[in-house]
Amino acid sequence: MKAGMKLTGSEILIECLKREGVKHIFGYPGGVVLNIFDMLYDDKDIKLILTRHEQGAVHAADGYARATGKPGVVLVTSGPGATNTVTGIATASMDSVPMVVITGQVPTMLIGNDAFQEADIVGITRPCTKHNFLVKDVNDLAMVVKEAFHIAVTGRPGPVLIDLPKDVTAGKADFVWPEKVGLPGYKPKYEGNKWMISQAAHMIEKSKKPVIVAGGGVIISGAYKELRELAEHTQVPVTTTLMGIGCFPETSRLSLGMPGMHGTYYANKAIQESDLLIALGMRFDDRVTGKTDAFAPTASIIHIDIDPTSIRKNVRVDIPIVGDVKRVLAVLNKTLKTDVKAQWGQIRKAWLKQIDDWKKERPLTYTKSDTIIKPQFVVEKIYELTKGNAIITTEVGQNQMWAAQFYKYDVPRSFISSGGLGTMGFGFPAAIGAQLAFPDKLVIDIAGDGSIQMNIQELATAVLNRLPVKVVILNNGFLGMVRQWQELFYGERYSYSHLDVVPDFVKVAESYGAAGLRATKPSEVEDVLKEGLFKIKKTVFMDFAVDWKEKVYPMVPAGAPIDHMLFEEAEAKEEKKKRLKVVK
Amino acid sequence: MRHTITLLVENRFGVLSRISGLFSGRGYNIESLSVGEEIDPKYSQMTIVTSGDDLIIEQITKQLNKLVDVIKVTDVTEFEHVEREMIIVKVTPKPEKKTEVLNLAGIFRGRVVDSSESTYTIEVTGDEKKIRCVHRAYEAYGDKGSCAHGQGGHIEGRLQEVDVLGFWELPAFFRNLS
Numbered sequence: 043m044k045a046g047m048k049l050t051g052s053e054i055l056i057e058c059l060k061r062e063g064v065k066h067i068f069g070y071p072g073g074v075v076l077n078i079f080d081m082l083y084d085d086k087d088i089k090l091i092l093t094r095h096e097q098g099a100v101h102a103a104d105g106y107a108r109a110t111g112k113p114g115v116v117l118v119t120s121g122p123g124a125t126n127t128v129t130g131i132a133t134a135s136m137d138s139v140p141m142v143v144i145t146g147q148v149p150t151m152l153i154g155n156d157a158f159q160e161a162d163i164v165g166i167t168r169p170c171t172k173h174n175f176l177v178k179d180v181n182d183l184a185m186v187v188k189e190a191f192h193i194a195v196t197g198r199p200g201p202v203l204i205d206l207p208k209d210v211t212a213g214k215a216d217f218v219w220p221e222k223v224g225l226p227g228y229k230p231k232y233e234g235n236k237w238m239i240s241q242a243a244h245m246i247e248k249s250k251k252p253v254i255v256a257g258g259g260v261i262i263s264g265a266y267k268e269l270r271e272l273a274e275h276t277q278v279p280v281t282t283t284l285m286g287i288g289c290f291p292e293t294s295r296l297s298l299g300m301p302g303m304h305g306t307y308y309a310n311k312a313i314q315e316s317d318l319l320i321a322l323g324m325r326f327d328d329r330v331t332g333k334t335d336a337f338a339p340t341a342s343i344i345h346i347d348i349d350p351t352s353i354r355k356n357v358r359v360d361i362p363i364v365g366d367v368k369r370v371l372a373v374l375n376k377t378l379k380t381d382v383k384a385q386w387g388q389i390r391k392a393w394l395k396q397i398d399d400w401k402k403e404r405p406l407t408y409t410k411s412d413t414i415i416k417p418q419f420v421v422e423k424i425y426e427l428t429k430g431n432a433i434i435t436t437e438v439g440q441n442q443m444w445a446a447q448f449y450k451y452d453v454p455r456s457f458i459s460s461g462g463l464g465t466m467g468f469g470f471p472a473a474i475g476a477q478l479a480f481p482d483k484l485v486i487d488i489a490g491d492g493s494i495q496m497n498i499q500e501l502a503t504a505v506l507n508r509l510p511v512k513v514v515i516l517n518n519g520f521l522g523m524v525r526q527w528q529e530l531f532y533g534e535r536y537s538y539s540h541l542d543v544v545p546d547f548v549k550v551a552e553s554y555g556a557a558g559l560r561a562t563k564p565s566e567v568e569d570v571l572k573e574g575l576f577k578i579k580k581t582v583f584m585d586f587a588v589d590w591k592e593k594v595y596p597m598v599p600a601g602a603p604i605d606h607m608l609f610e611e612a613e614a615k616e617e618k619k620k621r622l623k624v625v626k
Numbered sequence: 627m628r629h630t631i632t633l634l635v636e637n638r639f640g641v642l643s644r645i646s647g648l649f650s651g652r653g654y655n656i657e658s659l660s661v662g663e664e665i666d667p668k669y670s671q672m673t674i675v676t677s678g679d680d681l682i683i684e685q686i687t688k689q690l691n692k693l694v695d696v697i698k699v700t701d702v703t704e705f706e707h708v709e710r711e712m713i714i715v716k717v718t719p720k721p722e723k724k725t726e727v728l729n730l731a732g733i734f735r736g737r738v739v740d741s742s743e744s745t746y747t748i749e750v751t752g753d754e755k756k757i758r759c760v761h762r763a764y765e766a767y768g769d770k771g772s773c774a775h776g777q778g779g780h781i782e783g784r785l786q787e788v789d790v791l792g793f794w795e796l797p798a799f800f801r802n803l804s
Contacts, residue, residue, distance in 0.1 A: 168644060169651045173694040176640070193694060227636060227697040351688040354681065 051180045051211040052077040055144070058187035060087055061219055064115050066106065066478060067091070068099035072119020073159060074146035077211040079117075091478065091507060094499040096123050098471040100130020101497065104139050105472025108458045109433060110479045111264070113140040113194045120146045121159030124205075125166065129465060131201045132170040136462025137285060138262060140199035142190050143171075149209040150178055164205050172200030180213035185220050192223045197230025198349040199262060230348060234365030234373065242320075242344045242361050243377040247384050249318035249342075251393045252278045255301060255330075258285030258461070259323015259347060259367050261454045266290070268371035269322065276378060277390035279397055281309040283324050285461045288451040298397070299406070302330040303598045304443040308400035310596075310604040313338050315396075321345045323367040325352040327462065336603035346370050406447050408592070408610065415564050417441070417516040417588040420571075421448040424486060424514065427571055432484040433458065433476050437469040437493030440522035443594040445488040467496025470513060474500060477509040484512065484575060491517040491544050501554040504581040512575055513583045518590035519544055526593045530608070551583035560585040628657070629683050630709060633672040633690060634698040637663060641695045645672065648693065654678065654686055658711075669697065711757045714739070716747045719767045727767050734760050 049057065055078060059067070067090045071079045082090050093099040096118045103114025114134075118127055124145040134141045148157040164176045173193050175186045183206075190202040246252060260269055266289050273280045273296050280290045281298040290297055298309035313319065319341045324330070331337040334357055344361040345353050353362045363370055408418040421444050424432075430450055435458040436442040442459055451457045458476060460468040473487040487494075494515055504511050516522075524539040548558030557578045561570040567586065574582040596607040635641050642661060649656050657675040664671055676686060683701065690699045719727045727746055731738060736750035750760045 164640065165643065168640075168647055225694060228694045349692070351685065351692055355685060 047217065048214040049217045050077070051177075051183055051206070051213050051215070052081045054180070054183050054215065054217050055187065055206070055211070056081045056085065056088065057217060058184055058219070059115065062187070062191045063112070064088060067115045067117050068093055068103045068106070068475070069117035070096050070099055070119065070123060072121075072123045072146060074120045074148060074208040075117065075123075075206075075211070077208065078144075078146070078206075090117065091474075091503065093471065093474075093503045095497065096126035097130050097467070098474075098497050098500045098503065100127045100141070100143065101133065101465075101468050101471035102475035102478070102500070102503070103141055103143075104130060104134050104468070105435060105458055105475030106479050107134075107139050107141055107475075108137075108472070109455055109476035111140075111262070111455070113142055113191060113199075114475065116141065116143040118143070118145055119159065120148055120163070121161045123159075124163035125161050128167060128170065129463075131167055131203065133460050133463045133465040133468060134201040135170045135172065137460065138199050138258060139201065140194040141201040142187075142194050143201060143203045145203060145205050146211075147176070147205045147207040150207045151209070153207065163203065167203050170201075171203045172198075174203035174205065176205040177207070177210050180210045180215040183210065183215070184218060185224070188220050189223045189225060192225070193228065197228075198259075198347075231350075231364050232348070232366040232369055234346065234363040234370035236373065238361055238363045239370060239373050240377055240381070242363065243374060243382055245318055245342060245344060245361065246276055246278070246320070246378065247382045249316075250389070251312075251316045251396075252276075252318040252320060253298070253312045253316040253341075254278050254280040254290075254320045254322060255283065255313070255324055256280055256286040256289050256322045257283045257324020260286055260289040261323075263323065263348070263366050263368040264454075265322070265368035265371050266454050268368055268375060271375050272320075272371055272378070275375065275386065276384075277386045277394065278320065279312060279394065281305070281312065283327070283330055283461075284446060284459060286322075286324060287446060287457040287459075288454045291452040292450040293452055295394075295398075300446055302327075302604060303332070303600070304447065304594050304596065305330075305598075305604070306406055306447075307404035307596055307607060307609075308397055310598070310607065311400050312397055313341070314603070314605040316341045319343045321347075322371070323347055325349075326356040328356070330604075331356060332598050332602055332604035332606075404596075404609065408595075411589070412564060414589045415561060415567060415586055417518070417586070417592055418444050418448045419564065420514060420516060420567055420586050420588065421445055421488065423567055423571055424488070424575075425449040427568070427575060428484060428486075430456075432456070432486050433473075433480065435459065435469040435473040435476060435485065435487045437487070437489045437496075438464045438466045439490050439493060439524075440518075440526065440592075440594050441488050441490040441493065441516050443523075444516070447594075466493040468493075470494060470497050470511070471500045471503075473511045473513070474504050474507075474509055477504075477511050478507065481509075485510075486512045486514060486575070489513055489515050490522055491515055491519060491547070492521045492541060494547070495545070498550065501551065501556055501581065501583075505555045508580070510578075510580050510582070513581075514571075514574075515547055515583060515585045516588050517544065517547070517585050518588050518592070520590055522590075522592075523594070525590075526597075529593070530597075531599070547583045547585040551581070554581075556581035556583060558583045558585065560587070562587045627679070627683075627703075628675065628677045629686075629701055629703045630707070631674045631676065631687060631690070632700050632702055633674065633696055634664070635670050635672055636695045636697065637668055637670040638695060641670070642672075644693055644695060645674075645690065648689055649676070649686075652685070652689065654682065709753055710751055711754055712749065712751045713757050713760055714747060714749050715760065715764045716740075716745055717764055717767045718745050723767055727764075730763055734763075736760070 107114035148160045194202045281301045299306040301309040342360040345359040346363045436445045469487040477485040521539040551558035574584040595610045736748045740747035
C-alpha cells in the first residue's frame with residue numbers, strides 16, 4: 043500500500059480487516075454492500091463464506107469465535123439483512139463472544155427517509171451489542187474498524203456492529219492505519235486489587251467446605267492452567283457452569299460437573315452446603331442460582347470477574363475482585379503458595395469424602411433400554427467412540443442438557459452452546475464455523491428435531507464448503523424441553539409442543555448433497571455413529587428416533603432453591619402409585 | 627433513595643439514546659435528565675436524577691461506566707455538592723392579578739424573560755424545594771403555557787479523583803473473616 047494514496051471506503055475496510063488478521067468472513071450480499079462484495083470477488087487473503095441466511099452467518103461467526111478465541115466477522119446488507127443478524131448478535135452478547143458485524147446502510151443522504159431496505163440497525167442493536175458505530179465519513183472508517191476490533195476482543199468480549207452507508211463504501215480517503223485507539227471511556231480493568239486477593243487467600247485457607255464455580259470467563263481469559271493449579275493445590279472441588287464446561291477436566295476427581303437447574307446432585311449439594319464459593323468468570327445466572335435468597339445460604343462468596351456489573355447483580359458478594367481471571371488467579375496462586383502454609387489434603391479430607399459420597403449416592407443416570415433408543419445413550423456412545431476428542435456444539439433444549447451431562451469435556455473450547463440467550467438453531471451454523479476454523483477436527487452438532495429445523499438451510503453452506511460437520515439429531519417429534527415442562531407443571535397439556543410433521547432428515551440431507559443415516563433401535567446406534575462420524579467424510583445428518591417420553595433429570599423447578607431437585611426415580615415411584623390405583 | 631449522578635460523556639450522536647436505553651431496558655427510572663456541552667465541545671456533561679436502593683444505584687453507576695461513550699460517572703449525592711434547577715413559567719393572569727404575578731417573581735428572585743399583552747414568561751432558578759414552591763405558587767394564575775425544568779449538579783470544590791472500578795470494591799462487608 044503506497045502512502046498517501048487515496049482509497050475507497052471498501053478498499054479501506056478490506057485493508058483494515060486484513061490488518062486485523064481476518065481470514066474468513068461469514069456473510070450474505072445485497073444492494074448497499076455491493077461495493078464491498080466487489081472487492082472480495084478476487085481477493086486472495088479473505089474468503090467469504092456465503093451462508094443461506096444472515097442468522098446462520100452470525101451463528102457461524104460465533105462458532106468460529108468460540109472455537110478459536112478470535113473474533114468472528116460478519117458482512118451483510120442493510121434492512122432485512124441487518125435485522126436478520128439481531129438474534130445472532132444477542133446470542134453472542136449474552137455469552138461474551140468477540141465478533142464484528144458489518145452491516146450495509148442506505149446512503150447517508152437517505153438515512154431517515156424510510157428508504158428501500160433501510161433499518162435503524164444501530165438503534166435496534168444498541169442494547170444487544172457491546173458497542174456499535176454508524177460511519178458517516180469515510181475518513182473515520184479505519185479508526186472505527188480498529189476501535190471495533192479492540193472493543194470486541196478486550197475486557198469482557200462481545201459483538202460490535204459497524205453500520206456502513208453505501209456512499210461511505212464508495213467515497214475516497216487517505217488510508218491511515220491508526221497506531222492506537224482513542225477511547226477515553228473504555229478502560230477494562232485487568233489487574234485485581236492485591237489486598238482483596240490476599241483476603242481471598244485467607245478465606246480459602248480458613249474455609250472447610252469450599253467450592254469453585256467456574257464460568258465462561260475462565261475459557262475466555264485462558265485461565266485453565268491457573269484454575270487447575272488453584273483447585274489441585276488447595277484441593278477445592280470445581281463445578282463448571284454451562285458456559286464454563288471444558289475449562290476444568292470433568293474426568294478429574296475434583297470435578298463436580300455442571301451446577302444449576304439441570305446440574306448434578308453433587309454440584310448443587312456442594313454449593314448449598316459450602317462455606318465458601320469461589321466464583322470465577324461467571325455471573326450467577328438464574329439457571330445456576332435457582333431462588334437467589336436460598337442460594338448457598340451458609341457460604342461467603344469471592345467473586346472474580348472482569349465485568350464490574352456482574353458483581354453484586356444477582357447475589358451478595360463478600361470479596362469482589364474486578365479483573366481478568368487469569369491474572370487474578372496467578373496472583374492468588376502465588377499468594378496461597380508463599381503466604382499460606384496449610385496442610386491442604388488434611389483440611390479438605392472430610393469435605394472431599396462428603397462429595398464422593400454424594401457422587402455415589404446420586405450419579406447422573408438414566409433408565410437403559412434394549413427396545414427404544416434413549417437420547418442419553420446416544421450422547422454416551424458419542425463420548426465413548428470419540429474418546430472426548432471432538433468439538434461438540436448443541437442446539438437448545440433437552441439435546442443441550444444431555445450433551446452437557448453425558449459427554450465428558452476435558453479441554454476448553456470443546457463445548458459450544460448458546461447459554462445466556464438459549465437460541466434454538468444455533469448449533470448447526472456454529473458447528474460450520476468451528477469446522478471452518480479446525481478443518482481436521484471432528485465437529486459434532488448434537489441437535490433436536492425442533493432446533494435443527496431452525497437453520498437447516500445451512501446444509502447448503504456445509505456441503506458447498508466441504509465441511510464434514512456431523513449432526514446428531516435426537517428426534518423425539520417434540521419440542522422436548524417445552525413438553526417436559528408441560529408434563530411436569532401443566533398437567534400433561536401438550537400445547538403446541540408436538541411437531542406433528544417432522545421431515546425425513548435422511549432425505550433432506552441427501553437432497554442437499556450431504557449424507558443421511560438413521561437409527562430406530564438401540565442396537566443400530568453404534569453402527570450409525572461409527573459410519574457417520576468416521577467413515578463418511580462429508581456432512582452427515584444422523585437421525586435417531588429416540589424415546590419421546592424421556593426427560594432431563596435432575597431438574598430444579600424454576601424459582602426453587604437448587605437443592606430441591608426432581609429425580610427420575612421419584613417419577614418412577616409416582617408411575618407405580620398410579621398403576622396400583624388403576625389395579626385397585 | 628434519590629441520587630444525582632453526573633456523567634462526562636463523549637459528545638456524539640446516539641449517546642443520549644444509549645443512556646436512556648440503558649435505564650429503560652433495565653427497568654430503572656429517570657426522574658430528570660439534563661445535557662449540556664462542556665467547554666471542550668468533544669464532551670458533554672449529563673446530570674441524571676434517579677432513585678433506587680443501594681444495589682440498584684450501584685448497578686446503575688456500574689452499567690453507565692460500562693458504556694464506551696461514558697468517560698466518568700460520579701454519584702454526587704455522596705459528596706458536598708450544589709444542585710440547581712431552573713423553571714420557566716408562562717402565565718396568563720387576569721388583568722387585576724398582573725401585579726401579583728410580578729410580585730411573586732420578585733419574591734422568588736425570578737426574572738421576566740418575555741411578556742405580551744396577556745402573558746408573562748418568568749424564569750426562576752433554585753434548589754428542588756424552591757422550584758416546587760414556584761410551581762405551586764404560579765399554578766393559581768391562569769394557564770401554565772409552558773413549564774420546563776432540568777437539573778444540573780456539581781460537586782463543590784475540586785472534583786475528587788476516584789478510580790471508579792476500584793471504588794466499588796471498597797464497601798464490601800467481610801463476614802467469616804474473624
